[in-house]
Amino acid sequence: MNTLQRPLDGRIIGGVCAGLAQRFGWKPLTVRILFLLSCLLPGPQFIAYIALWIIMPSEGSARATA
Template structure:
């Protein structure tokens, strides 16, 4: 497993989903779909995404 670093290649917005997918060895598309689906549910998902964008280092 790799570290939680936002990759330079394969980013769509900030690379948070790609970092999570790479870390856990799952499909980037699956993580992106789950992220978009979770935004439809009320809660702090967007704020968490923005925090992870700042916290995860770039490659």
């Protein structure tokens, strides 16, 4: 199973949706559409995205291989 990391290829903003899609075997477009639809609901979606952007290591970084 893939680890949770932001890929170098296929990023649009931070690579969070692409990383989640890669981890769960989904298409990145599906995750991006689900995220955009979730923004129609009240909640901390943007805060969660930024937190994942900070927490998820980038593919090939030292944290990702450790």
